Amino acid sequence: MKKIKCLEENSWLEKQEREAKASGLAIVVRDGCGRVVSSSNNNSMCRSLYASTEFAPACEQFCGKAFDWAASEEEAQPETEKTVAYRCHAGLDCRADLLEIEDAETDAPTRLVVIVGRAFTQAENYREAAVRAVDGDWKQFSPHDFFANVLLSGSENDLKSVAERLKNVGDEEKRSLAAKAAAARETGKVYDYEPFFAARDESEIKDVDAPKTEAAQQEQYSGEEEMTSAKTAKTGTSLAPSSPDVKFVPPPAEGEDIGAWRSLFGSLLNITYRQACVSVLQFLSERYNLHSLAWLERRENGFEIVAASGALRDRQARFEIPANDVRLADAARRGGALELQEGADEDDFETEDAEDTGEYNENEADEDVQTQQTAVRFFPVAIGGEIRCALVLSDDGNAREGTDRSSATRHLIRFCRAIAPELEILQLREEIARRGWLERAVRRFNENLRKIDTEDFWLNLTQTSAELMKAERGSLLIFDEKSASLVTRAAIGATADRVKNERETLGARVATRVFEEGVPVVVSDVEKTDVAAAPADWKYKSKSFISFPIQIGGRKIGVLNLTERADGGVYDEMDLDLLRAIVPQLAVLIDRAALQRKAGEFEQLSVTDALTGLLNRRYLEERLTEEIKRSNRHGFPMSFMMIDVDEFKSYNDNFSHPEGDKALKLVAQCLKETLRGADIASRYGGEEFSILLPQTTDAEAAVIAERVRERVDRAQFPNRKVTVSIGVASCSHIDRCTASGIVKAADAALYEAKRHGKNIVRNYGNLKENSK
Numbered sequence: 001m002k003k004i005k006c007l008e009e010n011s012w013l014e015k016q017e018r019e020a021k022a023s024g025l026a027i028v029v030r031d032g033c034g035r036v037v038s039s040s041n042n043n044s045m046c047r048s049l050y051a052s053t054e055f056a057p058a059c060e061q062f063c064g065k066a067f068d069w070a071a072s073e074e075e076a077q078p079e080t081e082k083t084v085a086y087r088c089h090a091g092l093d094c095r096a097d098l099l100e101i102e103d104a105e106t107d108a109p110t111r112l113v114v115i116v117g118r119a120f121t122q123a124e125n126y127r128e129a130a131v132r133a134v135d136g137d138w139k140q141f142s143p144h145d146f147f148a149n150v151l152l153s154g155s156e157n158d159l160k161s162v163a164e165r166l167k168n169v170g171d172e173e174k175r176s177l178a179a180k181a182a183a184a185r186e187t188g189k190v191y192d193y194e195p196f197f198a199a200r201d202e203s204e205i206k207d208v209d210a211p212k213t214e215a216a217q218q219e220q221y222s223g224e225e226e227m228t229s230a231k232t233a234k235t236g237t238s239l240a241p242s243s244p245d246v247k248f249v250p251p252p253a254e255g256e257d258i259g260a261w262r263s264l265f266g267s268l269l270n271i272t273y274r275q276a277c278v279s280v281l282q283f284l285s286e287r288y289n290l291h292s293l294a295w296l297e298r299r300e301n302g303f304e305i306v307a308a309s310g311a312l313r314d315r316q317a318r319f320e321i322p323a324n325d326v327r328l329a330d331a332a333r334r335g336g337a338l339e340l341q342e343g344a345d346e347d348d349f350e351t352e353d354a355e356d357t358g359e360y361n362e363n364e365a366d367e368d369v370q371t372q373q374t375a376v377r378f379f380p381v382a383i384g385g386e387i388r389c390a391l392v393l394s395d396d397g398n399a400r401e402g403t404d405r406s407s408a409t410r411h412l413i414r415f416c417r418a419i420a421p422e423l424e425i426l427q428l429r430e431e432i433a434r435r436g437w438l439e440r441a442v443r444r445f446n447e448n449l450r451k452i453d454t455e456d457f458w459l460n461l462t463q464t465s466a467e468l469m470k471a472e473r474g475s476l477l478i479f480d481e482k483s484a485s486l487v488t489r490a491a492i493g494a495t496a497d498r499v500k501n502e503r504e505t506l507g508a509r510v511a512t513r514v515f516e517e518g519v520p521v522v523v524s525d526v527e528k529t530d531v532a533a534a535p536a537d538w539k540y541k542s543k544s545f546i547s548f549p550i551q552i553g554g555r556k557i558g559v560l561n562l563t564e565r566a567d568g569g570v571y572d573e574m575d576l577d578l579l580r581a582i583v584p585q586l587a588v589l590i591d592r593a594a595l596q597r598k599a600g601e602f603e604q605l606s607v608t609d610a611l612t613g614l615l616n617r618r619y620l621e622e623r624l625t626e627e628i629k630r631s632n633r634h635g636f637p638m639s640f641m642m643i644d645v646d647e648f649k650s651y652n653d654n655f656s657h658p659e660g661d662k663a664l665k666l667v668a669q670c671l672k673e674t675l676r677g678a679d680i681a682s683r684y685g686g687e688e689f690s691i692l693l694p695q696t697t698d699a700e701a702a703v704i705a706e707r708v709r710e711r712v713d714r715a716q717f718p719n720r721k722v723t724v725s726i727g728v729a730s731c732s733h734i735d736r737c738t739a740s741g742i743v744k745a746a747d748a749a750l751y752e753a754k755r756h757g758k759n760i761v762r763n764y765g766n767l768k769e770n771s772k
Contacts, residue, residue, distance in 0.1 A: 026118035044149040062088035066096035067113040091125030119151035130428035143436035277307040292394035332382035449677030458490035471562035478558035524570040544570035552587040609683040612668035620682040639701030648687040698730035723759035733765035
């Protein structure tokens with residue numbers, strides 16, 4: 001062991017770490033049995049996918065076969081390089097080199113495969129991965145973890161250079177690596193997907209065709225069009241969604257434009273999407289002497305101005321053309337533009353023929369099109385076959401300066417085609433970052449809900465919501481059935497006392513309409529809306545506010561009002577998304593508070609278990625259905641537990657039913673003390689309990705279940721020790737998740753817990769995987 005330790009401290013790992021850091025690539029060494037001998041700078045996507053029972057087998061079909069592929073290449077052509085290059089199911093490029101290390105003491109050499117890369121070499125593959133993470137089969141992963149260390153490289157030559165340097169290391173480095181491989185064999189440790197190797201059987205796994213040899217791969221890539229690429233090589237950094245280092249290569253343009261376009265595209269990835277839109281307009285204005293421009297973004301089936309310059313910035317321009325107009329799609333497909341009057345509707349387009357309609361085609365842009373009667377040219381931008389954005393050029397401030405119309409049109413057509421995928425990647429990056437921010441914010445909110453003091457329930461609820469939304473003023477209005485009107489339960493900030501005492505005009509400006517219609521309102525500048533001005537003595541410091549309806553199961557409960565952001569900013573769609581995530585939790589707590597106020601009334605009795613004080617099965621089933629619908633609609637995780645008291649029949653038989661009731665009350669108390677504020681515990685029936693865990697992943701639910709089990713296990717019961725068995729299920733492991741489906745899955749997991757000794761937790765996801 002002393003010898004092995006000495007060699008492990010030698011230079012292979014140091015060299016591997018240096019190469020990984022300098023190149024920004026992952027380097028992984030595996031042996032023929034799939035053991036990971038060493039790993040440096042692993043791609044965070046690989047870590048997440050390999051840790052998933054759903055996607056790890058697909059990963060193993062590539063990196064898991066790298067050794068076999070490289071070994072097969074050696075057998076087929078022993079005199080050539082033992083190298084294969086492949087692109088995995090996630091779109092990551094890798095190179096695998098077989099490394100043979102001679103052993104002076106034995107005749108059998110140590111054979112390992114060195115995998116270099118696990119990186120995107122084409123931006124299109126990164127874009128596809130981002131789409132899957134935002135709204136596809138990868139959205140189950142935490143964006144913070146999934147994109148913590150995404151690797152990108154400028155070209156496959158970077159991978160090849162690193163692989164060559166590692167393959168040509170000295171004997172001393174090779175011996176240290178062989179010693180580390182021996183240590184890995186002794187421990188039997190596998191770092192990637194350990195369960196895979198326990199049942200590794202080629203007859204059960206669909207083979208992926210072996211990748212092409214190096215020569216064949218080079219021939220294939222030589223014919224591919226040069227695409228947008230992202231590079232971190234030479235910098236030693238990796239790409240996270242919030243701070244990428246990306247190099248864009250635009251499609252063919254005129255010679256003098258290429259350098260300027262490259263410089264612009266490279267700078268955009270260091271700023272936000274909206275800042276990028278402003279930079280695009282500034283660039284076009286300075287480069288082509290165009291001063292009245294606007295960048296439009298699709299909103300449902302219309303367009304909204306994101307940024308504007310010149311005359312289009314100074315007045316509120318309006319463009320009523322529908323985004324699904326077939327003429328826009330045709331113009332985008334052919335590389336053209338449409339002309340229309342500012343403020344025109346869809347019938348104001350000229351449509352007789354190409355010359356009369358003002359439709360431009362890149363090949364016809366040099367023609368002198370007589371369209372002086374029109375006001376603006378509309379350049380639709382298609383992404384993935386759908387019109388997503390548009391550039392608008394107004395004649396105001398442009399034609400008067402002698403700008404060549406046909407030349408400007410030609411430049412803008414080409415520019416829009418080039419910029420489209422780059423702006424899409426920016427939007428995807430911000431969506432990923434937004435999801436991560438939303439996830440963390442909801443987690444913090446749920447933690448704070450648990451700390452709310454019941455004595456100051458309404459005030460604490462309002463303060464917790466306002467702090468999350470960075471609001472210095474806020475109010476919580478609840479519908480009072482007796483007066484059939486909204487009443488103020490709590491208010492914070494300046495003039496809070498006045499809001500609490502307001503009766504006749506409470507909610508008249510905004511909140512009453514939001515409550516009745518059930519539609520939230522977010523306003524960046526109230527002076528630009530038809531909302532009546534607030535009384536002067538309310539002394540609002542901000543013109544921006546949010547008014548959000550609170551509902552549960554279609555039943556209207558109240559309205560949350562927030563204004564005066566502490567950072568001086570305005571509220572926008574991101575804030576609405578956050579409220580959409582947290583308000584259902586507020587609704588549950590408010591609903592509980594309403595039930596508690598009605599103690600003794602039939603409605604309270606109908607949803608509460610008289611023995612334990614927990615909610616009953618009727619209430620749980622209603623909430624479970626609502627929560628699953630919300631989970632499926634927004635892609636939020638959701639989990640569910642079934643809990644059964646072990647050996648409860650014998651407890652009743654030995655100590656009497658009244659003593660059994662006392663035990664059930666103590667179990668219920670353990671649940672109340674252990675769970676979070678937004679969790680919903682109920683008595684399902686008899687000695688069975690259930691817990692609904694909104695916005696809780698499979699892994700988080702397993703931790704909570706174990707915490708519940710431990711709490712009951714250490715509780716002091718009057719007659720003997722009492723334990724529980726728990727079954728956990730999550731929507732992520734159920735096809736087309738339904739209320740009955742998740743209850744059935746949790747019950748199956750509970751049955752396995754009972755069958756394997758009781759006082760344990762079993763997860764349906766693991767049962768499902770083991771049954772494959």
